[in-house]
Amino acid sequence: MSANVTPEKNEVRISVTDRRRRRSESERVQAAQAIALHAPAVAALVRARRVAAYLSMPSEPGTGPLLDWLTELGTEIVVPVSDSDRTLDWVAYAPGEVVVGDLGVPEPTGPRLGESALHACEVAIIPALAVDHGGNRLGRGAGYYDRALVDFPGVTCALVYDDELRAELPHEPHDRPVDLVLSPGGLFRPTRGLV
Template structure:
């Protein structure tokens, strides 16, 4: 990892985190609802039998309405639980069966399906601090999703606020681009015109 790219990523993370802290609870709820309202425009989600998603942090675009929509369609949803080795295991989502994990992240309480359960999903809905027009995803920097998505064959869809969809982001060869981005304004399909 080059020091320059690391520094650039850190600067973007700080700027996005500051903007997210400034969002009101009313704005956050509206963002979560808007994203869920656009979900039916994602054909891969509508056709999916099993979707990997996540339980959002308060500052992230909320996933609760999206999870309710998915389960309402009869789609099985898996959500992650972190492991001490910085990997993730997957658990069937059940509303209300959530605790705050050791990292301060909401986690499911159900039985562990293991890290390989992700491979059985048609779509992975992932968190991001920002995504660029080529699909480069900027996460929080711990690498949980980069490792989990290695070799994943399904569609990867990131959720971000409208102002977190950027023309370009610093990236490295191991950064896996996403296939789709859902924002409160709608669905964005990244261009693959540049070398990732």
């Protein structure tokens, strides 16, 4: 990849964001349910005692059914809260205890556990606008997850719609690739994936 791929990344971000806005509510609901149905194919997720996940925004592949499944398994779940210094703090997930944060992102209302709570998780389920076959993840551009996952020892799994899994995406050295991808179509293991 070239040294400055930001314009290329922004073009993909605009395209994906526009397409997400045009998805019907029915398509979003079906996608969220399908992702949850495919989750048991992720062995690391089934075994995990503690998982980091996130509360999806309306245009994203929904995490509600996936969080319900993890809760039924008895898995402890932590979800992020965005801080003004562009870092993520973590809060224990409890259904229904959610507000819309300063960035317009759904956030939990419980006590903060600190940035280190992520490192006690075996799996991190993370948002993405797109992921390529090598595991390169394109986020929204603020770098919250790239910074949070720098030393994360567990398995990372991005959630995308089927058409957001691409052969190749622009990426930079600081971008943290993912190990797995869950989409409505199933589980994808990037060529660099270890799980």
